[in-house]
Amino acid sequence: xxxxxxxxxxxxxxxxxxxxxxxxxxxxxxxxSTAATLLSTLAIMVMVMFVGMLWHTLQRPxxxxxxxxxxxxSLFMLVAGTxxxxxxxxxxxxxxxxxxATVFIVINILRPEIHDESLMPALQSAWFIPHVSVxxxxxxxxxxxxxxxxxxxxxxxxxxxxxxxxxxxxxxGLFTVGMLTGALWAKEAWGAYWSWxxxxxxxxxxxxxxxLAIHLPARSTRRANVAYYAIVITAFMSLQMxxxxxxxxxSAKQSVHTYNQ
Amino acid sequence: MSKSKHRWLIISIVAMVLVTIDAMIDGVDIAxxxxxxxxxxxxxxxxxxxxxxxxxxxxxxxxxxxxDATKISLGLMAVVxxxxxxxxxxxxxxxxxxxxxIFTLTHLSLIILRGWRNAKGIRWRFTFLHCGLWLLLGAxxxxxxxxxxxxxxxxxxxxxxxxxTTDGAAQELGYEVELCNLLSEQDGAGRLTKIEADxxxxxxxxTLSVNHPMSKGVGTKIYIVNDGKDGYAVIxxxxxxxxxxxxxGIMMLLVGAIMMFAIGPKK
Numbered sequence: 323x324x325x326x327x328x329x330x331x332x333x334x335x336x337x338x339x340x341x342x343x344x345x346x347x348x349x350x351x352x353x354x355s356t357a358a359t360l361l362s363t364l365a366i367m368v369m370v371m372f373v374g375m376l377w378h379t380l381q382r383p384x385x386x387x388x389x390x391x392x393x394x395x396s397l398f399m400l401v402a403g404t405x406x407x408x409x410x411x412x413x414x415x416x417x418x419x420x421x422x423a424t425v426f427i428v429i430n431i432l433r434p435e436i437h438d439e440s441l442m443p444a445l446q447s448a449w450f451i452p453h454v455s456v457x458x459x460x461x462x463x464x465x466x467x468x469x470x471x472x473x474x475x476x477x478x479x480x481x482x483x484x485x486x487x488x489x490x491x492x493x494x495g496l497f498t499v500g501m502l503t504g505a506l507w508a509k510e511a512w513g514a515y516w517s518w519x520x521x522x523x524x525x526x527x528x529x530x531x532x533x534l535a536i537h538l539p540a541r542s543t544r545r546a547n548v549a550y551y552a553i554v555i556t557a558f559m560s561l562q563m564x565x566x567x568x569x570x571x572x573s574a575k576q577s578v579h580t581y582n583q
Numbered sequence: 584m585s586k587s588k589h590r591w592l593i594i595s596i597v598a599m600v601l602v603t604i605d606a607m608i609d610g611v612d613i614a615x616x617x618x619x620x621x622x623x624x625x626x627x628x629x630x631x632x633x634x635x636x637x638x639x640x641x642x643x644x645x646x647x648x649x650x651d652a653t654k655i656s657l658g659l660m661a662v663v664x665x666x667x668x669x670x671x672x673x674x675x676x677x678x679x680x681x682x683x684x685i686f687t688l689t690h691l692s693l694i695i696l697r698g699w700r701n702a703k704g705i706r707w708r709f710t711f712l713h714c715g716l717w718l719l720l721g722a723x724x725x726x727x728x729x730x731x732x733x734x735x736x737x738x739x740x741x742x743x744x745x746x747x748t749t750d751g752a753a754q755e756l757g758y759e760v761e762l763c764n765l766l767s768e769q770d771g772a773g774r775l776t777k778i779e780a781d782x783x784x785x786x787x788x789x790t791l792s793v794n795h796p797m798s799k800g801v802g803t804k805i806y807i808v809n810d811g812k813d814g815y816a817v818i819x820x821x822x823x824x825x826x827x828x829x830x831x832g833i834m835m836l837l838v839g840a841i842m843m844f845a846i847g848p849k850k
Contacts, residue, residue: 442775442776443778443793443794446794487847487848488847488848491846491848492847495840495841495842495845498839509804511794513804513806513819514821515719515829520667520668520669521668523663523664523668524665524668525664526660526663527660527662527665527668529660530660530663534657536848537650538654560664563668571669572671573668573673576671
């Protein structure tokens, strides 16, 4: 029996259970909990094990379809949440990262994508894994920053600006690396670093919005903070357009970045 | 009316005028600005930037170095991305897009100069990020008119010295391209899995495939761009003399981005 998407529901459920347990332990401790970090790390290891098995079964890196990118996204959400918890001790961050990872896992369980065994020629490149991996990791960090921004809007007393800034610098740094490795790859594959293809245009929009957020001076007024949170949330919506929303636009018909057709 | 409101009113009027112009015309034919005109215009722009830097205490100088100008530059990048990302045929040469790029480049130039002037030591991250973007954006913008793309279709054993532009105009290459062998493989569903073309270009043998173009001379790369199912290889020859400046810009920006991730925000 081949080990792949057919056992995903069972393995992912185990990972979710471990992550939920880690989130509960974290919520119950005011200081950083070793048990919470350990449980979250175990959840990550379970997901990594599945990715490894899927990789082996498919005989190629599982980085091609929307389902596979959601798999990486759920994995990196857990990683980003655990790293953030370990580094900055936000005891509620594990709950949010678990929730977001669960959403993507559930989507993958309910709507599994059909996977090809072979990659199309454009994807047969050494740039493929670093390009998509750093994007996935940046999406996770930027997703966490968005959650903090939502918290900042909902709860006036929460001081989240510093935490968001840290996540944004990490996320934008990786997003930039993703864009640039994509540009280098595009030059080899299609002859231009940047061609304002629909996906590239949305990536530029996302980049511009995130840069706008980190260039806003830190002010203590509620109005300034809300504007900052609003830009972070808008940038994340733009990121969703860049990631998969663009596939539903008429402009995607001309896109060289549509790999599933 | 306050100075800030006055400023935003002028910006809004300029934006509306640009959008109106774009609604009336198709866009700028950038081929008209090919070398040496683009280099002359770039030099002229550098003089304007130097003049603005010299006059940085005037109203326009202060504005171009202000936080508002940064917000406008980055906001424009986002707006341009959203607009182009929703257009079926992106109008990358519209007056609005060109104005946005010139504004951003001008602001970026002044910010770099101020950053260096005020720095106590070498600001590596600032320099890599801002100069990298300046080179990348500048080479992409000023070098765009010099970029040329021509194609030729060859069957196995065929050779030619003539390629065709996207408008269908014939162009003498000055060297010969020969297709020796073409390999095209598909999976069971008819999807392309492999395409390889053995070619001889100007006496030099190479194998072209997706992600593996052939380099020829300064700024020229040769690609295979079709699936080869019909027995023909479509060879694309792209000449981009400003390629190396863009590459340096990308490398600088990459280093800056990694530093951004590693260091995080500075207090």
